Amino acid sequence: MKLLVIESHEAGQRLDKYLGRYLAQAPKSFLYKMMRKKNITLNGKKCEGSEKLVAGDEVKLFFSDETLEKFAGKGLDEVAGSKPDAMATSEKKMTSQSRRMGNEPQISALRKEWIVYEDENILLLNKPVGMLSQKAEKTDVSAVEHVLAYLRDKGELTEESYRRFHPSVCNRLDRNTSGLLIVGKSMAGLQGMSAVLKDRSLHKDYLCVVKGRIAEGCHIKGYLYKDEDKNVVQIHEKEVPGSLPIETWYTPLQYGRLEGNTMTQVVTLLKVRLVTGRSHQIRAHLASIGHPILGDYKYGDRKTNDICKKNFGFNYQLLHAWKLTLPKMSGDLSYLSGKEFTAKMPDLFARVGSFHEN
DSSP: OEEEEOOGGGTTSBHHHHHHHHTTTSOHHHHHHHHHTTSEEETTEEOOSOOBOOTTOEEEEOOOHHHHHHHOOOOHHHHHOOTTHHHHHHHHHHHHHHHHTTOOSOOOSOOGGGEEEEOSSEEEEEEOTTOBSSOSSTTOOBHHHHHHHHHHHHTSOOHHHHHHOOOEESSOOOTTOEEEEEEESSHHHHHHHHHHHHTTOSEEEEEEEEESOOOSOEEEEEEEEEETTTTEEEEESSOOTTOEEEEEEEEEEEEEEEEOSSOEEEEEEEEEEESSOOTTHHHHHHHHTTOOBTTOTTTSOHHHHHHHHHHHOOOSOOEEEEEEEOOOOOGGGGGGTTOEEEOOOOHHHHHHHOOOOO
């Protein structure tokens, strides 16, 4: 028999979801059958799986050691990498990729200087360019794996606690977009931050460098259609079949000059606030009004991007998730109400247009 006592960071989730993590290889039908037969109990009683867990709850698994081992998911070291060889391999892989993009070899295992804020419930990470938010393929190394290794090395995450709750990211940024990534370290943190992202009460401000001079701020609207096969979006003024409404606010902050061989291009450091948060929204929406983001070969101006690549050595969009402003929070996250967090603007922004963060 295995006794699992629910800890505070695990509270708030459904029992069946909790069991699905702990016994990751077990079919859901098996778990529900075991609950019906009282081979899985909650506080000594029969359970259905829909119960919300609270700290101190006791979950008992009347299984043999062989059955527990059979249905166990991947261990922490399998996911985060064993120390130190796997993390060194990860650092080498990310650094190589960074060099291919023309960026300084700054990406490695999670560094403490990337952490903008941390408490028992959340971690805010200033994600570097080149790092995935989450895995796209099984062999990928993403921010999640680096965070897990960081928490393990701090002693906050063990093999047993990882089986019971997986810290995870709440929002996603494109691989080549830097900035604030939200990680839920507890169930309260994961659920609370995901909720304010979903209802759009959490305000997200970005910084980007765009082609041309934008004289004043504006609130633009449109419709976004995504071609899933090509992973590209189109912006339309009017609704078309399969499109979704989008809204974007932007405010010019500073002006600069991009020096080319035979021309000088005016560029604008722009603050952008998303009202909706669709795939590639900022990049495509700004390009649709004639102000593409520098370095963006998917939606931008190739001639300008080639100048950026030749003179500054980068071929990715200059887009940075800069600031988060939290709404009124309730429950375990009430202490975060109204707080603002910012991630330092990348040095490359300043080099390209001689901008300086205010």
